[in-house]
Amino acid sequence: MNFEFNETQLMIRETARKFAEEKLAPSADDRDEKEQFPFDAIKEMGDLGFMGMMVSEKYGGAALDTISYILAMEEISKVDASAGVVMSVNNSLVCWGIETYGSEQQKEKYLRDLATGKKLGAFALSEPEAGSDATNQRTTAVRNGDHYLLNGIKNFITNGANADVVLVMASTDRSKGAKGVSTFIVEKGLPGFSVAKKEKKLGIRSSDTVSLAFQDVRIPVENRVGEEGFGIKFALKTLDGGRIGIAAQALGIAQGSLDAAIKYSKERKAFEHPIAEFQAIQFKLADMATNVEAARMLVLNAASLKDRKEAYNVAAAMAKLYASKVAVKCALEAIQIHGGYGYIREYKVERFLRDAKITEIYEGTSEIQRVVIARSLLQ
Ligand code: CAA
Numbered sequence: 302m303n304f305e306f307n308e309t310q311l312m313i314r315e316t317a318r319k320f321a322e323e324k325l326a327p328s329a330d331d332r333d334e335k336e337q338f339p340f341d342a343i344k345e346m347g348d349l350g351f352m353g354m355m356v357s358e359k360y361g362g363a364a365l366d367t368i369s370y371i372l373a374m375e376e377i378s379k380v381d382a383s384a385g386v387v388m389s390v391n392n393s394l395v396c397w398g399i400e401t402y403g404s405e406q407q408k409e410k411y412l413r414d415l416a417t418g419k420k421l422g423a424f425a426l427s428e429p430e431a432g433s434d435a436t437n438q439r440t441t442a443v444r445n446g447d448h449y450l451l452n453g454i455k456n457f458i459t460n461g462a463n464a465d466v467v468l469v470m471a472s473t474d475r476s477k478g479a480k481g482v483s484t485f486i487v488e489k490g491l492p493g494f495s496v497a498k499k500e501k502k503l504g505i506r507s508s509d510t511v512s513l514a515f516q517d518v519r520i521p522v523e524n525r526v527g528e529e530g531f532g533i534k535f536a537l538k539t540l541d542g543g544r545i546g547i548a549a550q551a552l553g554i555a556q557g558s559l560d561a562a563i564k565y566s567k568e569r570k571a572f573e574h575p576i577a578e579f580q581a582i583q584f585k586l587a588d589m590a591t592n593v594e595a596a597r598m599l600v601l602n603a604a605s606l607k608d609r610k611e612a613y614n615v616a617a618a619m620a621k622l623y624a625s626k627v628a629v630k631c632a633l634e635a636i637q638i639h640g641g642y643g644y645i646r647e648y649k650v651e652r653f654l655r656d657a658k659i660t661e662i663y664e665g666t667s668e669i670q671r672v673v674i675a676r677s678l679l680q
Contacts, residue, residue, distance in 0.1 A: 304601050306368070313369040317376035320349060329381040332507035333652055338463055339384050339507055347418010351377070351388055353396045356416040360400065360408055363416075367542075367604040371549035375600075378553025379560070382656035383507035385553060386663075389546035390459045391415060395422025398468055398539040399486070402527045411466050411486060423464035424543075425455035425487075425513055426536045432456075433669050436479035436533055442471035442520065449473070449525070451485065451518040454497065459663070461511035462496050465489050469515070470532045482532035486524040493518040504655030541614040542607060543664045548600045548620035551628035551660035555596060558628070558635035558653045559589045565639050565648070582638055589631045596624040615677045622670035625660035632657045 306314070324342055332339055346352055354370045356362020363369075370392060378385030399412050414420035431437040440453025451471055461467070467487045474481030487494060497514040527535055563586060566577035576582050603616035632654035636643035643650045661667045 304598075304605070306372070309365070310369050310372055313365065314372040314376060316349060317351070317373035320345070320351075321376050321380040325377065325381040325384055329383075329507070330646070330649060330652065332381075333383065334506075334646070336501070336506045338509055339381070339387065340463075342381075342384055343387055343421065344418055346377075346384070346388060352391050352418035352421075353412075353416020354392055356396050356400055356412060361413040361416045362396070362400075367545060367607045368601065371545060371552075371600055371604045374546055374549035375553040375556065378550040379557040380553075381507070382550055382554050382653075383505045385550040386459055386505055386508050386547075386659075387421070389543065389550055390424055391418075391422050393543040393546040394424035394539050395466065395468055397542050398424070398484075398535065399526065401539075402484075402531070402535055403486075404523070404526075406523060407486060407526065415466060420465035421460055421463055423458050423460040423467045423513075424536075424539070425458050425461070425467050425469045426540075427456045427458070429454060429456050433666055435536060436482070438470060438472045438482050438532075440469065440471040440515065441475070442473050442483060442485060444473065444522070447522050449485065449520045449522065451487065451493075451515040451520050453515050455513040455515075457500070457663070458511055458513050459508060461513050462499060462509040467513065468526070469513075470536050473529045473532075477530060479533045480530050482536075483529045484526040484532045484535045485520045486526060487515075487518065487520060491518050491520075503658060504652070505659055506655075540664055541617050544617040544621040544670070545600065545603045545607065545613070547660055547664045548596075548603065548617070548624040551621070551624035551657065552593070552596050552600050554628040554653050554657045554660070555589075555593045555624065555631040558631040558650060558657075559586070559593055561648070561650050561653070562586060562589065562631075562635040562638045565635075565642075569639075576638070585634050585638060589634055592627040592630065596620070596627040599623050615674055618665070618670040618673040621660070621665065622667050622674070625657070625667060628657035628660050629654070 350363035353362035442449040473483040493516040497512040500510045599620040603620040606613040635650040
């Protein structure tokens with residue numbers, strides 16, 4: 302493995318770092334407190350090419366590789382994991398899904414605006430009874446001539462309240478189970494389509510997470526992505542890439558926690574010495590740095606396999622499993638190093654912990670990642 306970054310990748314990382322420090326950092330805590338969506342930042346991220354990083358130029362994207370994407374994801378999430386997940390869902394789940402499996406007409410109609418940040422996308426797979434058990438879809442899409450009638454509820458949908466375009470998985474033939482699920486591009490504002498509930502969350506509070514309700518929503522047949530019955534494969538294949546994005550988000554939170562812990566331990570004095578001089582603190586920092594580096598290698602490995610067009614689903618699961626664990630661990634240690642100050646809102650490490658936890662849950666829980674990894678070992 303050679304992870305020497307090329308000039309473009311280094312430039313992307315630098316641009317993302319500068320943007321995160323200048324545009325996201327000053328308002329991240331406030332937006333978290335007020336649960337405010339980062340509208341302006343997302344627009345600017347679109348202008349920078351960060352909302353459609355891997356989309357080809359033909360559809361308005363930045364035509365970059367997955368390595369560039371994860372470098373940018375890490376930098377954004379190091380400062381603001383909420384902006385990170387908005388970016389990740391739009392890039393890896395929505396843009397990638399449409400570009401890889403959509404029709405030419407769908408790409409022309411939707412991808413350009415999604416890739417340039419003019420429009421925002423969401424990915425609606427989860428339901429009240431279909432989380433880890435993703436194939437258990439209750440939402441139905443019944444064909445009626447040149448359209449489908451969509452009915453059901455989707456749960457925990459990132460970007461759901463602000464998305465212009467939602468990729469919805471729905472059963473087109475219940476008798477076929479997982480093989481009877483299809484994917485549809487659903488536009489905001491269609492009659493019968495509504496946001497049912499906005500969730501109040503522990504972390505990533507400035508991103509929106511909602512339930513979506515569909516009541517006899519008419520979806521034109523041309524908005525079906527791929528053949529009928531392709532929906533579960535579409536969703537799981539798309540999530541393989543999504544998991545690399547979330548792993549990079551977790552890596553960013555872990556690195557942000559480590560950076561904050563180093564800074565604080567050099568400034569804070571106890572017993573007349575900066576606490577960084579004590580081995581108890583040094584050993585924590587050393588363990589955090591080692592874990593962050595190991596997570597980074599797994600994330601880079603998964604991204605690099607994807608770029609080389611080799612199988613990456615197991616590598617993505619390993620990267621997400623490990624990086625999310627490291628994010629939680631590093632955020633906890635950063636709080637411990639900050640002592641009482643780590644537990645209060647003024648120091649952002651408590652936000653890092655709240656933001657880190659979700660990376661062990663969404664886009665497949667850690668238990669699901671272990672299922673994916675174990676299956677590959679035992680097949
Ligand atoms: N790529 C393509 N196809 C795949 C696949 C993959 N990675 N994994 C499985 N499949 C196929 C299988 O081959 C099978 O098809 P065939 O019957 O034709 O062989 C079909 O999909 C069903 O697979 P399984 O029989 O293995 O299904 P299962 O019920 O045993 O579950 C699972 C597999 C790994 C547990 C899967 O359901 C899973 O990953 N669950 C977690 C779902 C998830 O990540 N949800 C996150 C929600 S989205 C989100 O969080 C977004 C957000 O807003 C942030």
